[in-house]
Structures are given as structure tokens and as C-alpha cells.
Amino acid sequence: MTVRLSEVEVGTEIPLQSFVIRREDLIRYAGASGDFNVIHWNERVARDVGLPDVIAHGMLTMALTGRTVTDWIGDPGALLEYGVRFTRPVSVPDDGVGATIEVTGTVTSVSEDGTVRLSLTATHAGATVLGKAQAVVRLA
Amino acid sequence: MAVNPEFVGRVYAPEGFYVVAREKIREFAAAIGDGNPAFSDVEAARALGYPDLVAPPTFAVVLSLRASRAVVHDPELGLDYSRVVHGEQHFTYVRPIVAGDELVVTTTIEAIRTAAGNDMLTTRGDIATLAGEPVVTTRALLVARGSEGES
Numbered sequence: 001m002t003v004r005l006s007e008v009e010v011g012t013e014i015p016l017q018s019f020v021i022r023r024e025d026l027i028r029y030a031g032a033s034g035d036f037n038v039i040h041w042n043e044r045v046a047r048d049v050g051l052p053d054v055i056a057h058g059m060l061t062m063a064l065t066g067r068t069v070t071d072w073i074g075d076p077g078a079l080l081e082y083g084v085r086f087t088r089p090v091s092v093p094d095d096g097v098g099a100t101i102e103v104t105g106t107v108t109s110v111s112e113d114g115t116v117r118l119s120l121t122a123t124h125a126g127a128t129v130l131g132k133a134q135a136v137v138r139l140a
Numbered sequence: 141m142a143v144n145p146e147f148v149g150r151v152y153a154p155e156g157f158y159v160v161a162r163e164k165i166r167e168f169a170a171a172i173g174d175g176n177p178a179f180s181d182v183e184a185a186r187a188l189g190y191p192d193l194v195a196p197p198t199f200a201v202v203l204s205l206r207a208s209r210a211v212v213h214d215p216e217l218g219l220d221y222s223r224v225v226h227g228e229q230h231f232t233y234v235r236p237i238v239a240g241d242e243l244v245v246t247t248t249i250e251a252i253r254t255a256a257g258n259d260m261l262t263t264r265g266d267i268a269t270l271a272g273e274p275v276v277t278t279r280a281l282l283v284a285r286g287s288e289g290e291s
Contacts, residue, residue, distance in 0.1 A: 019173070032164075032171035033202055058226045063172040063198040070197065075188050076178055076236055079197050083230030083279075132228075 002074030005114050005139040014072045014105040014118065019064040021056050021090065022098035029060045043094065055089040061101060061129060062086075065122045068103045069135045078137050080115070085131035090124045099124055105135075114138050143259040143284065144218050145252045152210050154244035157270055158203050162239040165195045172196060185238070192239035200231055204265035204278040207245035211263055212282065217249075219261060220284050227260065228281035234274050242270045250279070257286030 003014075026040050035057055038045040046054045062084050070076045092099045101124050109117040120133035162182070169179035177184035178194040185193050212221050237243070244267070251262040265278040 025171075025173070028171045032168045034205060059198055059201050059229065060172065062229060063174070063196065066197050067172065067174050067176075070174075070176060076176060076194050076197060077188065077190065077233075079233060079236075081230070081232050082197055083228065085228045085281075086226055 003072055003139060005110075005116070008107050008110060008116055008139065010107055010110060012107040014068055014107075016102060016104045017068045017071070018100055018102045019067075020098045020100050021060065021064075021092050022096070023054065023092055023094050025098070026054065026056060026060070026092060029057055033057065033059060035059065051089065051091070053091040053093050056092050056099065058084075058086040058089075061090055061122060064101060065103045065120055065130060065133060066135070068105055068120070069118060069137065072105075073137050073139065078139065079135060080138055081134075081136040083135075084120075084133040086129075087131040088124075088127055088129045090129055101129065108134075114140060142218065142254065143252050143261060144216065147214075147217050147249050148252050150249045152207070152214075152247040154207070154246055155210060156244075158206070158243045158245075160195060160237055160239050160241040160243065162193050164202075165193045165199065165239055168199050168202065169196055172198070182239075190236070190238050195237040195239075197231060197233070197236070199237055200265075200267060200276045200278050201229070203243060203245050203267055204247075204263075204280065207247045207265055208263055208280065211247050211249065212261075219259065219282075223284045223286075224282050225285065226280065227283040228279075230279040232277040232279075234276065237267075237275060241275070243267050243275065244270060259284040259286075 105120040118135045122130045246266045248264045261282045267276040
């Protein structure tokens with residue numbers, strides 16, 4: 001699926017996606033990214049520093065949220081800017097079920113040169129986990 | 141222990157260079173569960189006009205995280221890394237990172253401030269090719285939470 005500039009206007013919504021993060025996903029992401037911070041895989045340490053449980057890497061949540069944008073635009077090189085604020089940790093219990101994140105996005109501006117700005121929302125258990133999540137893409 | 145505010149503007153030169161490998165891109169894309177063919181199929185990437193596999197947008201953090209270790213562990217900076225959480229992350233792309241790129245990261249401390257007992261450090265990572273072509277700029281806000289009893 002590749003969206004075209006002529007198909008978008010302010011208020012256009014990108015398709016909702018939901019993602020499940022399980023413990024094994026955190027282990028895999030730690031290895032792939034090189035971020036071995038213990039709070040992402042060890043309950044004992046996570047609780048010692050006051051967290052309710054092991055939490056997901058913020059960068060994993062950012063990657064999943066960004067995927068809704070790159071899936072929408074098709075060509076990942078059409079992403080010009082992407083930024084988020086990590087406002088709430090995502091607990092990932094060792095229950096075989098994991099944590100679900102739902103991501104939506106809305107076009108907030110469209111320029112004549114094809115630059116399109118998006119505002120993204122990522123929620124877990126009914127609460128937003130990212131703030132100021134915005135992407136800028138260029139559409140043809 | 142407070143972070144030394146005189147470190148604003150300090151630049152950390154690249155330490156070596158990073159060769160972007162196809163299998164590392166595939167590993168990263170699998171870890172984020174992203175099936176975009178440009179991340180795994182060389183022909184699909186070439187069909188989009190790229191010379192080789194494209195790295196997912198947040199792959200840039202693999203490089204900036206390595207580079208920022210010299211900063212956050214700089215003893216003179218005085219950051220207590222055990223209390224650090226990732227506050228914000230931003231990427232500005234000139235082009236996507238592709239397999240075969242040989243990249244260097246220059247890290248700059250852009251801002252240091254203290255609020256509500258927390259030290260906040262903004263670092264910028266300028267990722268460029270060995271030839272000096274800019275590729276991605278990363279910005280991270282790191283927050284060192286103040287320990288209890290401190291103000």
C-alpha cells in the first residue's frame with residue numbers, strides 16, 4: 001500500500017495498527033539494537049528501581065509506532081523526520097500474553113511541495129505512552 | 141551529583157566507523173517485526189531506487205547509542221547513568237541508511253538543564269559517511285532522575 005499526495009488532506013487518518021510486545025520480543029530487540037539495559041529483561045532489577053515490571057525499550061515502541069507511517073508511505077526513504085517523547089513506560093509481564101500497543105495517526109498539515117505532517121498516538125492499556133509523536137513525510 | 145553545565149557545546153569526535161551490513165539490517169527489521177520488503181529483499185530495495193537494503197528508520201539509534209557511550213560515561217560530565225531514562229528521541233533524515241554504508245557519528249552536547257531535581261541532557265548525533273556526506277541527525281533527551289532526598 002502506498003498513499004499518494006492527492007489522496008491526503010488535513011484530518012486524513014492512517015490505518016490503525018496494533019502490536020503485541022512479549023518478553024521474547026524485548027530479548028530479541030536488545031540483541032538487535034545493542035541496548036542491554038537490565039530493566040528490559042530482568043524483573044528483579046526492574047522492581048528494585050521502582051518499576052512495576054520489566055518495561056519495553058522506548059525505542060521498540062518508537063519503531064512500532066513508526067511502522068504505521070512507513071507501511072502507509074511504502075518507501076521508507078519518504079520519511080523526512082520522526083520524533084517522540086517517552087511519557088509512560090510499557091510494562092511487559094512474563095505471562096505469555098504480553099503488552100498490546102495501538103497506534104493511530106492523523107495528517108495535520110499538507111504542503112504544496114508534498115511535505116505532509118502527521119501526529120501519531122500510541123496507547124497501551126487505555127493510556128498514551130508517547131507524547132509529541134510526529135512524523136514528516138514527502139509524498140508524490 | 142549534578143551534571144557539569146560547562147559541557148554544553150562539547151563535541152565528541154567519531155571513534156572508528158560502522159559498516160552497515162545486510163544481515164544486521166535484516167536482524168533489526170525482524171526484531172521490530174517489520175516485514176517491509178525494502179528491509180530484507182535487495183531487489184525490492186533496488187526497485188525503490190536504493191543501491192542496497194534499506195535500514196528501518198530507527199536503526200540509526202544503533203549507531204547513536206554506541207557513540208553516546210563516550211558521552212554518558214565521561215567522568216568529567218558527572219552524569220549518573222544508572223538513573224538515566226530516555227526522555228525524547230528525534231531523527232532528521234537526509235536519506236535512509238543503506239547496507240554497505242560506512243558511517244561515522246559525531247556527538248555534540250546541545251543542552252544541559254536541571255528541573256525538579258532531574259538533570260536533562262540533550263545530545264545530537266550527526267551520522268555521516270566516511271566521505272563526509274550527511275545521512276541522519278539524531279537528537280536524544282536523556283533524563284537523570286534525582287535521587288530521593290536531593291532537590
